[in-house]
Amino acid sequence: MATKIVTLEELQAHTKKDSLYVLLHNKVYDVTKFIDEHPGGDEVIMAEAGKDATEAFEDVGHSDEARGLLKDMLIGDFEQNSALPTRSTTTTTQATTHTASQSGSSISYFIPLALLAAYFAWRFYSGAA
Ligand code: HEM
Incomplete structure (x- = not known):
């Protein structure tokens, strides 16, 4: 299956709790189902919606288990030349x-x-x- 490319518009169209995408290391994840189970709470992930959450995610020092959960939520690669201010x-x-x-x-x-x-x-x- 070819990798889907997610645009900035798509990322920013999913910033609500009922449909939420997160950008980590240039990959976009659909965390809608996971957000209620997140040990760090829903608010911290909501705060990173529509932008690059990599720094916030890495600052916490998430475990390998946390990283393992990501693969089931992967949607695709983030559009490389999107002008997302970091x-x-x-x-x-x-x-x-x-x-x-x-x-x-x-x-x-x-x-x-x-x-x-x-x-x-x-x-x-x-x-x-
Ligand atoms: C979207 C993908 C994410 C996944 C799959 C995820 C998963 C997890 C998991 C499994 C834990 C338990 C500890 C561990 O295993 O490391 C955790 C804890 C935590 N996460 Fe996330 N997380 C995500 C995103 C974020 C983001 C964007 C933030 C923003 C700051 C965040 C903040 C935290 C905090 C503060 C804790 C610690 C909670 C505590 O120990 O009381 N997480 N996360």
């Missing part, structure tokens, strides 16, 4: 913006400081004369 891409964007605004602000600090220094220098020399 936590890491968001961080990269923020870091770039931050660096840019930092170099901008050091110039805007320098100009008034230089003017202030010039003013005091002028006061000093004109007062001394």
Whole structure:
């Protein structure tokens, strides 16, 4: 059987408790039947609906048994080029913006400081004369 490709639209169309898909390691799982049995509760899985749950899943350190349950819930592979924002891409964007605004602000600090220094220098020399 050919592997089904699940699109971002399909993933985000199943975010309700009566039909819930989860994305883990680029594979999409239908966890609708499992959610009531989840030892960690339904809310934590609901919170990851429609996005990449890999990080949350791995942070918990799920057992091999937990991973074994996944194969029965597999629907297919996630569409590779779907523009799903992950936590890491968001961080990269923020870091770039931050660096840019930092170099901008050091110039805007320098100009008034230089003017202030010039003013005091002028006061000093004109007062001394
Ligand atoms: C969708 C696939 C998932 C499966 C098949 C699954 C399965 C399991 C299983 C079998 C356990 C019992 C402990 C273990 O064997 O590791 C467990 C515990 C737990 N899971 Fe999941 N889980 C899934 C997703 C998630 C997600 C997305 C979260 C989000 C944070 C999560 C949070 C937890 C937590 C916090 C526990 C610990 C509960 C406790 O010890 O009180 N799980 N899970």
